[in-house]
Amino acid sequence: MTAYDLPPERLERWLDRWAQQHGGVARTESQAAAVTFTAPDGATVRCEPPFPPLDPASAPGDPPFAALLAHVRRPRTVGVVLVRLGGYGVGIFEGPSFPTVQQISLALLGLAPVAFVAGLIHAQLARTAIGDLVVELRADPADLRTSLARALRDPSLKLAYWLPQFGSWADQDGKPVALPIDRRRVTPIEGKGSHPAVLIHHPGLRNEPELLDSVVAAAAMTLETGRLQAELRATVDELRASRERVIEAGQKERQRLERDLHDGAQQRLVALSLSLGVLQGKLVANPDLTAELSQARQQIAVSLAELRDVARGLHPAVLSAHGLAVALESLAARAPVPVRLSVNVNGRVADATEVAAYYVVCESLTNVGKHAEASSARVDVDQSGGQIVVEVVDDGRGGADSDHGSGLRGLADRVEALGGCLRVWTSRDGTRVRAELPCA
């Protein structure tokens, strides 16, 4: 019989499991005559009979194991542990192998200072990391994940919050996250709030439960802040996407209306006008009728001109049909002041981007005519580095303001919905409108 009156294999299995639970390795010697335990920090402890009484089913709480546990939990006590274990080992055990055991024990005692120092350094590092983390968290870190990743020395670390209103896990930026199937990579964080959060980490961190526990405890303090941040960002993303959808749907609807006008009322009016023209040609002999027909044609022409303006206001057909360069050239020609135009865009880009760029130029040039008292303007459109930059500069007296001008505000909405940005500079020397639009 061995220690605890257990068959050697069972004791071995039990000790193995226990050691693993505490992040270490247990090695039993022949017939479980002695147990060598290696703690996560590399410190080694050897236990010899007589082992204290112990219920193998429960967590060990008796002197050698409690001490081992203390070694795991509080590395500073390692020295004491060793001394006490030494006391157990030396002189009490009697038997044929005693001299060997004694030598090993003494050797272990000799090594103790090294293990002690190594344990101290490791513990110190871990404590420093935790300390830094706590300080960072107190200072309300902008990025909880980075702080946690640094403390755990796991750059791949992810922090995921359960967002009940989206029914999904999300990272601190509010982007959806899928939890790994490997449960060893997932550690829950118990915060004050009712909704869970988890750390997704390297499975190896399971071997440093103390570090993981401390980091999780520290993270729990600021969990709610992080969750609110994630929620906010997810909501912002959702809003941005919905704004983009709203603008796109509006654009599609306007495009459809323009098409309906073109194929319907406009075509019919042209055909009617043509018939009247033909009729007029056949009635040259009757000047009164001819004059009336001429008047009717004139009215149709006015209606057509009005419809054209409506159609153009609904959607610039020339843009979707012929692209930015042609559409902007036409805009520049219609502008109230001469415009120096330069367009460097490679072929066609996404509809929404083209439309936004077009409206930036259109609205800016309209403002030039309305308010700026400018004598000329410059329009530059450049595609580079995954974005289209639109710049409209005039030499007027300034005064454009995106908060007050509803046109500019609408433009900003349109540009921002695409993830771009619109800026307006205005001074007595003129106004500069710059839009940056992402284009894939």
Added chain:
Amino acid sequence: MRVAIAEDSVLLREGLARLLADADFDVVARCGDADELRRALRDEVPDVVIVDIRLPPTHTDEGLQAALDIRHDHPGTGVLVLSQYVEFGLAMKLLGDSAEGVGYLLKDRVSDVPEFLGAVRRVAAGGSAIDPTIVSTLVSRRRNDDPLGPLTRREREVLELMAAGNSNQGIADQLVITVRAVEKYVSSIFDKLALPATGSESRRVLAVLLFLRT
């Protein structure tokens, strides 16, 4: 004079065909889309084609593309593009480096029958017909250093008619003045704007448009 029509609105296509036939044009093809027009041109090359800028299937640039192709493949055939809207950018694209045998008019213009037939004949004969709204928009721009400042009112009128592709005779008829008088105005305009005299009536169209663009 042989003419081919590409227009997807049946109402308008048949109206145009009747109008042209009544004016003794030989309507050799009536097409509903650009591909049909291209096929028709393989059988018989007309003196002039009349093309709607918006044709099936996508109603975007099919008409313009067909017009550009025909200008390239059949330089002897005049191309008159009709559209519900006229855009300066499209005019410049259509003209390219020559205004010879090319027209670009609002669809409304068909109702002024004599004027429209005149434009079709002019384009068929290698001249140009540019919608007057294009030029008038460019001319009406407000500017501090107006390059058109030195022009008299009469000269501006002549300039606009000239840029629309009218011949000296055409300008004379519209302004009810003599051709000799028109010639004098034209040469005075070219002097004042420091434009090199071009001689050809269609070449001066492009020269004026390019001048007004800047």
